[in-house]
Amino acid sequence: MSLHFSVLASGSTGNAFFVETEDHSFLVDAGLSGKQLELLIGQINRSMDKLSGILVTHEHSDHIKGLGIIARKYNLPIYANEKTWMAMEGSLGKIATDQKFHFETETVKSFGSLEVESFGVSHDAAEPMFYVFHHEGKKLALITDTGYVSDRMKGIIRNADAFVFESNHDVEMLRMGRYPWSVKRRILSDVGHVSNEDAAIAMTEVIGDQTKRIYLAHLSKDNNMKDLARLSVNQTLASKGFITGEQFALYDTDPKSPTPLAAI
Template sequence: MTDDFKVSMLASGSTGNVTYIETPQHKILVDAGLSGKKIDELMQSIGKSLKDVDKLFITHEHTDHLKGVGVLARKYGMDLYANEKTWDAIDGKVGKIDIAQKHIFDRDSTQLFGDLDVESYAVSHDAADPQFYAFHHDNKTFAMLTDTGYVNDHIASVLTNADSILMEANHDVEMLRYGSYAWSLKQRILGDEGHLSNEDGAENLSKMIGRNTKKIYLGHLSQENNQIPLAHLTVEQILQDHDFAVDHDFNLLDTSPDWATPLSKI
C-alpha cells in the first residue's frame, strides 16, 4: 500500500546529509554525511533503528554526504551502492569495508529491489561522478536533487510530477556574493558544477510540479549563505508568481542538518 512508502530527511544542509526511506520490504538510507552517533540519534527521533536499514545509496564522495558511511557499514553490515568512479574516489576515506557489501550502481540506470525501483541520474557537481536517485514504489515517486549547478532535460524529466521532491535551495545569491567566502569558493558555488540557489531551485520546481506533486522539501541550505525562512519565502514567492497555490495544492517543507523531518508517507 502507498501508505507504507515513507520518507524523512534526517539531515539536509551544507554540514551533513542523510535521507531515510522505507517500503514494506526495505529500509534504506541515501548518504551518511554525519557521524554514526548523530545519525543514530536522528533515526531514533523518528522512531526507527539503524539495525533495520538494509541498503545505503551514496551520491558522491564529499564529506557532507560520506562522513558516517564506513562506521555504519562496519557496525550494521548494510549493502552499499555507488557508481564505479565514486567508489574509486571513496577509497581510503571511509576505512575498510567488506567487499561483499560494495555494489556498483551505474549512473542513468535503474535497479529493482523487490517492491522498490531505484533510478539514478547524473548531476553537475565537482565530484568524480555524482548522481542522485528517484525511488519508485506502488506508482508513487520520491525524487532527490541537490549538489548540482544546473538541471538538464533528463533530470527534469525524472523529477517532473513526482509525488515528493527534495530540491536544492543552497544559497541566497546576495548573501553569497557579499559573504566571507573566498572569491574562488564563491565562483565554485555559483558555477555549473556548484549548487542551485533559492531562485534556481524555485524556477526549476515551477517546471516540474505536476498533479501528483504533494510535498516539496527544500534541502542542502548553506549555513553561511542562506537562512531557512529566507529560502522558504523566496521559493514560495516565485512559485506563487508562476500561479501555484503553495500549501494548498502541495506542501512546501523545510529541512535542517540538525533535526529530522517527520516520517511521512509519499
C-alpha cells in the same frame, strides 16, 4: 504500505536521507558521525540494524562522513557507481568485499516493491548522481548538489509526489558574504549548488498533478536562512501561478534534526 521517508539531516555540514517500503529501507548518504546518524534515525523510531543498505550520491565528506563506520557496525551493503567508489574508498576504512555493490548512473535497481532510479547531476565530484524512488505508482525525487537542473534531470524527476530539492543559497548573501571569491565562484558555477531562485524556477517545470510535498534541502549555513529560502521559492512559484498550500505544501529541512516520517 506507503512509501515512507524522512530527511534525517540536510545542509552544508552533513546529509542523510531515509526511505522505506514494507520490505526494504535505505539510507541515502551518511554525512554525519556514526553516533549522530544513530540518534537521528532513532528520532523517527527506526534503527540502523533494520536497513537494507546505504545508497551513495557522491564522495564529498558531508555525504559520506559516517559511511564506513555505519556500514561496518551494521554489516550494511553500500551502493555507489564505479567512479564514486574509486574516489571515496580511501576515506571509508576497510569495507568487506561482500558489502561493496555497484549502482551505475542512469540505471534502475529493484528491491522488492521498490524501484530506485539513478540519474546524473552537475557537481564537482567524480560522478555525482541522485535518485528517484518508485513504489506502487508513487514517486519520490531526491535532487541536491547540482549547479543547475538540466532538461534531462527535469524529465526524470517530473511530477513526483514529493521532492527533496536543493535550495542552497541566496545569491546576494553569497556575493556579500565572507567566503573567498574562489569559493563563491565554485558555488555559483554549473558544478556548484542551486540558488533559491533557480531551484524555484526548476520546480515550476517539474511540479505536476501528483505533487503534494516539496522539501527545501541543503541550505547553506552561511548564505541562506529557512525563512528566506521559503519566501524566495514561494514568490517565484507564485509568479508562475503556483500557490503553496493549495496544490502542494513546502517544508523545511534541518542539519541537526529529522523531518517527521512522511508517507506518499
